[in-house]
Amino acid sequence: MADIQIIGVRGVGEVRPGDDPAALLLAAFTRQGERFEGGDVLVVTQKIVSKAEGRLVELAGIEPSETALELAAVSKRDPRQIEVALRESARIVRKDRGVLISETRHGFVCANAGVDASNLATPDVVALLPLDPDGSAEQIRRRIAEQAGVALAVIISDTFGRPWRTGQTNVAIGVAGLRPILDYRGQPDSAGLTLQVTEIAVADELAAAAELATGKLERVPAAVIRGYPYQPGDGRATELVRPAELDMFR
Amino acid sequence: MADIQIIGVRGVGEVRPGDDPAALLLAAFTRQGERFEGGDVLVVTQKIVSKAEGRLVELAGIEPSETALELAAVSKRDPRQIEVALRESARIVRKDRGVLISETRHGFVCANAGVDASNLATPDVVALLPLDPDGSAEQIRRRIAEQAGVALAVIISDTFGRPWRTGQTNVAIGVAGLRPILDYRGQPDSAGLTLQVTEIAVADELAAAAELATGKLERVPAAVIRGYPYQPGDGRATELVRPAELDMFR
Numbered sequence: 001m002a003d004i005q006i007i008g009v010r011g012v013g014e015v016r017p018g019d020d021p022a023a024l025l026l027a028a029f030t031r032q033g034e035r036f037e038g039g040d041v042l043v044v045t046q047k048i049v050s051k052a053e054g055r056l057v058e059l060a061g062i063e064p065s066e067t068a069l070e071l072a073a074v075s076k077r078d079p080r081q082i083e084v085a086l087r088e089s090a091r092i093v094r095k096d097r098g099v100l101i102s103e104t105r106h107g108f109v110c111a112n113a114g115v116d117a118s119n120l121a122t123p124d125v126v127a128l129l130p131l132d133p134d135g136s137a138e139q140i141r142r143r144i145a146e147q148a149g150v151a152l153a154v155i156i157s158d159t160f161g162r163p164w165r166t167g168q169t170n171v172a173i174g175v176a177g178l179r180p181i182l183d184y185r186g187q188p189d190s191a192g193l194t195l196q197v198t199e200i201a202v203a204d205e206l207a208a209a210a211e212l213a214t215g216k217l218e219r220v221p222a223a224v225i226r227g228y229p230y231q232p233g234d235g236r237a238t239e240l241v242r243p244a245e246l247d248m249f250r
Numbered sequence: 251m252a253d254i255q256i257i258g259v260r261g262v263g264e265v266r267p268g269d270d271p272a273a274l275l276l277a278a279f280t281r282q283g284e285r286f287e288g289g290d291v292l293v294v295t296q297k298i299v300s301k302a303e304g305r306l307v308e309l310a311g312i313e314p315s316e317t318a319l320e321l322a323a324v325s326k327r328d329p330r331q332i333e334v335a336l337r338e339s340a341r342i343v344r345k346d347r348g349v350l351i352s353e354t355r356h357g358f359v360c361a362n363a364g365v366d367a368s369n370l371a372t373p374d375v376v377a378l379l380p381l382d383p384d385g386s387a388e389q390i391r392r393r394i395a396e397q398a399g400v401a402l403a404v405i406i407s408d409t410f411g412r413p414w415r416t417g418q419t420n421v422a423i424g425v426a427g428l429r430p431i432l433d434y435r436g437q438p439d440s441a442g443l444t445l446q447v448t449e450i451a452v453a454d455e456l457a458a459a460a461e462l463a464t465g466k467l468e469r470v471p472a473a474v475i476r477g478y479p480y481q482p483g484d485g486r487a488t489e490l491v492r493p494a495e496l497d498m499f500r
Contacts, residue, residue, distance in 0.1 A: 003463045004255070004256040096498055163413045166431060166489060167430075168450055169454050201417030209458060212459060216450065248344050
């Protein structure tokens, strides 16, 4: 018997500004014969949240700066899109060989400040990260509680590259209803010694697990993880931002 | 219906040098009424592999260097354990405030070169990473094929910290039978545009997903992920090491 199940939420269709993602996900999940259960973790990919919140920018009105033009020349990308990414950056971590690594206003470090043109209905539009992904997660959580009477945890996920390792993985950029970090401090291991591994970023592991069902083609924009005994609580994904002074890995 | 199931492998008991992890996992899984199926991904936590391969060092015989003594003074850890970590490091990425971040001989960047004292039967012993985790994964895969007649993919996982983000997550340090990176290059998205996200480190996402079932207390040292349509192939976890010259995130 499975300890944990991952169930993709399909058939959500194109999401438009002003839509209620909770209602769309609830309707889609019901149509596929499923229902949310208490204790589920609903992982929602960022793009549909950004669309619903109208976090879309038309490139037609964007005047690229010198920096954007330089980066675009190397990367062969649209300088206006890079300009939007520059404007969304609280700090530029690195810009080199056409790649822009930014710290977002939330504190996340990722390529292009999370600005992305894929899976959008029109070609000359880019999507920005939600302004407050923890708030977005909380709103979806609250709306599902209201509409379905079920208390679940919600994670907003996005796909980030990382240092040292090739490829990208999904991580949590917003959480509601769960503690994003599982703290083993003080717990004994199998030999009765105190564990050396103390803090597991479970919200990122849940986001990564959900990606196995959602994939990258946006036909499955959310997944339910059932059976994982998360720690309920008033957590925020910003807890997953490692303060610079404690970051020995940089 | 679940797209993906995660099933922990329980009751493996203490693993000793010379043990066959495949036989132990097969017996334990059978005892819990399960059987391996073709297409399963078996994620095995590193510690039982290191134990089976005798990658254990008794601290009694270790003479700590000056560097180990300095790091131990700050971190209040056993200087002999730090000495072993230094000896396992191909390169020291950072040593500061008692923390040692190493590049291992495999190319992985992690704390203490993966040397760890938790979940070992005796207190004055530490475990090293397997010499060749891809080879370890391949051996488990081959032995399960021989003993159970089932072709599955195998991942050896370990728990690594990472830059920018708090907490640790499980990643793949060895793989066999699957492509660790899913390449979307050239595939169209929902709007018919080419996807900007191109390479997903699915082996790391599978390792992270498995951690939701295995946890950190070593009572569940492996998990089966069923239903994930991985790309079969002769992949190696060393593909997940990002070459320095391509690493814009560092």
